[in-house]
Amino acid sequence: MPSDRLVIAIDGPSGSGKSSTSREMARRLGLAYLDTGAMYRAVAVAFLDAGVDPADTDAVIAATTGADIELSLDPDESWVRVNGRDVTAEIREPRTSAVVSTVARIPQCRADLVARQRALMDAAPSGVVAEGRDITTVVYPDADVRLLLTASEEARLARRGTELGGRLSASELRDQVLRRDRDDSALVEFQTAADGVLLLDTSDLTFDQVVEAILTLVKESTS
Numbered sequence: 001m002p003s004d005r006l007v008i009a010i011d012g013p014s015g016s017g018k019s020s021t022s023r024e025m026a027r028r029l030g031l032a033y034l035d036t037g038a039m040y041r042a043v044a045v046a047f048l049d050a051g052v053d054p055a056d057t058d059a060v061i062a063a064t065t066g067a068d069i070e071l072s073l074d075p076d077e078s079w080v081r082v083n084g085r086d087v088t089a090e091i092r093e094p095r096t097s098a099v100v101s102t103v104a105r106i107p108q109c110r111a112d113l114v115a116r117q118r119a120l121m122d123a124a125p126s127g128v129v130a131e132g133r134d135i136t137t138v139v140y141p142d143a144d145v146r147l148l149l150t151a152s153e154e155a156r157l158a159r160r161g162t163e164l165g166g167r168l169s170a171s172e173l174r175d176q177v178l179r180r181d182r183d184d185s186a187l188v189e190f191q192t193a194a195d196g197v198l199l200l201d202t203s204d205l206t207f208d209q210v211v212e213a214i215l216t217l218v219k220e221s222t223s
Ligand SMILES: Nc1ncnc2c1ncn2[C@@H]1O[C@H](COP(=O)(O)OP(=O)(O)OP(=O)(O)O)[C@@H](O)[C@H]1O
Pocket: 012, 013, 014, 015, 016, 017, 018, 019, 020, 021, 037, 159, 160, 162, 163, 202, 205, 206, 207, 208, 210
């Protein structure tokens, strides 16, 4: 990797604040922003569109490897297309969140998406902030800065609840945050930091405090 590029890898469980803080970091540092979860979500929409049964692993693999995924790497512009269709809003809907772990739990799907993610990261001219579950460990273990964001279950549930404006019941919320984390942990570890990965517990920090803390960690790690 040329030394004039900066690659920041951020992992963490659902609701830890990865997407919002990574996007802001990318803005502040003039880097691209890659939301790898959006790619898993786009595949979930593609297999729902195709009427694929989530229990049919071969069909989910075929839907993944055959999916044409396009997404914005501009932190100020958010859009995702799959197979030519704009799915920016649909990937965030509860019905997508309910099935997306199906993709995350199939090794062939992960391998396909990991290769695409690396290619996107390598192509970002100034560098990139990429976030997900396995960026620090699998997708880009050579990143200049590797960070695991955590937060207590209570904080994560409260944040997602606020974000969804109280539209979900307590049990639906637990399904979207805690059950999903359990299922997503089948093949990757994102609750404890791997060797060399920095850890930041955001439970008691405001959004601005988290951004400032990460900027400080980036400065310390790269100076
Ligand atoms: N430190 C914080 N304090 C309070 N709210 C926060 C904080 N960080 C992020 N948030 C808010 O919490 C919600 C979840 O954050 P975000 O979507 O960034 O999490 P995430 O880790 O990317 O979750 P997921 O993996 O499920 O997409 C958002 O509404 C975001 O604005």
